Amino acid sequence: MVVVDRTDQLLPGFLPEVQDDLRRQLDKLGVELHLGTGLTAPPTIDAGRAGHVAVTTDHGDEIVADIWFRAFGVRTTTDYLADGTLTPLTEQATVPVTERLNVQGYDHVYAIGDIAALPDPKMASYAMTHAEVVVQNITAQLAGDQPGTVWSPTAERRILLPLGTYGGAGQLPTPDGAAPATAQMVYERKGADLFTAKFASRFNNPRRPINDRD
Numbered sequence: 001m002v003v004v005d006r007t008d009q010l011l012p013g014f015l016p017e018v019q020d021d022l023r024r025q026l027d028k029l030g031v032e033l034h035l036g037t038g039l040t041a042p043p044t045i046d047a048g049r050a051g052h053v054a055v056t057t058d059h060g061d062e063i064v065a066d067i068w069f070r071a072f073g074v075r076t077t078t079d080y081l082a083d084g085t086l087t088p089l090t091e092q093a094t095v096p097v098t099e100r101l102n103v104q105g106y107d108h109v110y111a112i113g114d115i116a117a118l119p120d121p122k123m124a125s126y127a128m129t130h131a132e133v134v135v136q137n138i139t140a141q142l143a144g145d146q147p148g149t150v151w152s153p154t155a156e157r158r159i160l161l162p163l164g165t166y167g168g169a170g171q172l173p174t175p176d177g178a179a180p181a182t183a184q185m186v187y188e189r190k191g192a193d194l195f196t197a198k199f200a201s202r203f204n205n206p207r208r209p210i211n212d213r214d
């Protein structure tokens with residue numbers, strides 16, 4: 001397997017120990033890294049389709065493969081709000097929100113997750129943190145109280161990056177700041193089932209959590 005990325009670091013912005021751990025595990029799996037470079041031209045076959053892939057990096061390396069996957073070019077899907085009827089979008093096509101995560105100009109409309117104009121990384125774990133703020137505020141409104149829960153930026157970056165079921169690297173917040181997560185921790189928290197048990201139980205599914213199985 002070959003990974004090409006324009007950034008010259010794995011997991012930029014995360015702890016060096018986390019970056020080193022990931023690199024060590026990728027090396028062990030035989031994954032070839034081409035960092036700090038891009039492709040001179042995109043592959044001629046569609047992403048995700050088996051075929052003959054032959055590309056050249058800006059550094060002049062030739063890569064031949066049987067399939068390629070696109071892991072770039074993610075954008076926020078807010079086309080349906082682009083007419084500004086709800087609120088004018090930001091330059092990044094995100095929805096401006098207040099500190100209580102109300103859409104600007106509305107007391108009873110909220111925006112969370114990727115579409116919210118917040119500096120948080122566009123990641124599910126941050127969307128869940130936003131949801132907790134909004135749940136508190138809607139609950140207060142339903143009780144006739146003033147919604148008073150505010151979003152606050154997360155100082156420490158966090159990630160759980162499984163590599164297969166049992167491998168992986170990660171970084172988690174602790175009272176003393178960010179700390180690396182071991183592969184065992186990544187397995188236990190995410191790699192074992194990619195959160196399916198957690199969400200099944202949250203949606204009141206009787207399926208037992210994977211860790212409780214005999």
Ligand SMILES: Cc1cc2nc3c(=O)[nH]c(=O)nc-3n(C[C@H](O)[C@H](O)[C@H](O)COP(=O)(O)OP(=O)(O)OC[C@H]3O[C@@H](n4cnc5c(N)ncnc54)[C@H](O)[C@@H]3O)c2cc1C
Pocket residue numbers: 074077080112113114115122123124125126127160
């Ligand atoms: C390949 C990939 C891997 C990722 N891996 C991770 C990871 O490991 N960890 C992590 O924390 N984050 C990860 N993310 C990011 C994570 O998926 C997003 O940050 C998260 O899903 C954002 O949640 P959301 O609810 O804001 O938006 P979404 O999950 O995108 O949900 C928005 C929903 O709105 C629907 N929708 C859109 N337009 C309309 C419309 N007009 N009408 C009705 N419905 C509409 C969409 O279909 C979608 O279901 C990954 C993202 C990608 C693309």
